[in-house]
Amino acid sequence: MLRVPSSIQPSQFASLSIRRPGTDPADGSRSDGSEMTFVAYRSDVYPERNEVFFEEHAVIVVLEGEKKFNSPTQELHVRKGQILFFQRGCYSMNESIDANYKSLVFFVNEKMLKEFVNQHLSLFQDRHRPLPDEPILSLTSSPAFTTFIQSLLPYFGSGTPFLNELLRLKFQELLLHLLELDTSGQLRAILLHIYQGQKADLNYLMNTYLLKPLSMDELARLSGRSLSAFKRDFEAQFHTSPGHWIRQRRLEHAHFLLRNTTKNVSEVSMEIGYESVSHFIKAYKQQYGTTPKRGN
Template identity: 30%
Template sequence: MESHQIIQHNILYSCSYQKEQSSEQFLPEHSLGITLSGEAEYFTNEGSYIVKPGTIGLMRRNQLVKKYKKPSLGGEPFKMIGVFFDQKTLRQYAAENDIDEQQPYQGRSVIQLTGNPVIKGFFDSLIPYESHPEKLSLKMCGLKTREALELLLQIDHSFKNFLFDFREPYKMDLENFMQRNYQYNVSIGTFAKLTGRSLSTFKREFAKIFDATPEKWVQRKRLEMAHYLIAQKKKRPIEVYLEVGFENLSHFSFAFKKHYGFAPSEVGG
């Protein structure tokens, strides 16, 4: 059977039958999600998280995430439902409910809500729409999104700070950020945004620090990490190309051979 995704406005239904699948993403908006079946492991700068059926999590916007998902041992696919809270909706909700401007959020970027019966009930109400996505009109999605916000604020008043801090990423140490995040397969524009810079400023400051363009430096760092993992950790090329930030094995093999002069399969111990 084939994998599929259904996106109705800001509500996502995802189903994967692949034996194992990896994806990397930049989360531009807050999201609330539940795993229905299968298993996955999420990696962020705060650590890794195992998600199994019933796991519910609230994830903060402007995050880099690696995700490895796979079906269960019984052959059930990896399935999840996610609701995304865009900034326009949150600002409208804040204005309608007299929510003041919040202080900069300082808490964790991933919050576990597994076992909460109210949030579980909310997602139960969304399950039937997977078979009838046309019923999830823009108005209905708006109502369900506001319902989720109401429930979150009832559960924990501190979620107000999590959800309604509208500040964009502040300007941070570019060199330290890139050394920690080059393996995430996202655009240079996303790296610029996350360091609190315009794209032109990011490229200019990057060149001063690293004496190279972001594109060339990122690829070199990924290839060096791949070489280390293959030569020293005895991993196979097929095991490392996603880990270091390449989209597919053929592109990784081509870039590796061009850089080192030999294929990744020819790396000696």
């Protein structure tokens, strides 16, 4: 499973980064976390199908071709001119439809995003708009937004000494364009939610991502909490550790599949995240007192 942006490699993507305080512009050295990828240009190898975990909020702008994006609760088929906003922690299965797919992927750093909202609070006056139910927001491009995208392309490979300052302005311009396209107000609600530091509902989060191969750190980030706060809040709500809860719920799902589908033990084991069938059989027997078999 890809974890973006950490999985972005120069050999696969052309990218532009914004340098944050801590980088020495004289020698290019930087302390950990002092540079962030702002936008990456990619052309998929066809056919491509992969699972992606978004480590940062992201905006995908489809330049050419078609692609499918499936979150745990959504199925989106996008084409040229469509824009997708992914909230940090979103899990998606992506599949190219044709060989022509090209896109720009913007990574929206949360600290800079909060600074943007703080600078433009007058744009967020409706503070009671509910959050959208889905993790991926779809928008449609406009002529002005298309012109903005075209204005970015010359910066790939640019040697201008002012690139960092120009990209910071482009970051602001990107968000303002997206707010203009956000006729439903859903993006405004998301950005305000992030700005206010509100946390995700743990029950919804855990049931949505139960069968996904996410680490405890990634689940904590999805919830908007530190790892320690995630574990503390989880145990207060569910009266058990998140690891124990996940194991038990996955085995309950396996029990359901064995009774109600034609899937065999190996298929069920794989579906609930066990790489070893023998480990699955052992865990299942500990919970149900018998070995797993179809019709249990």
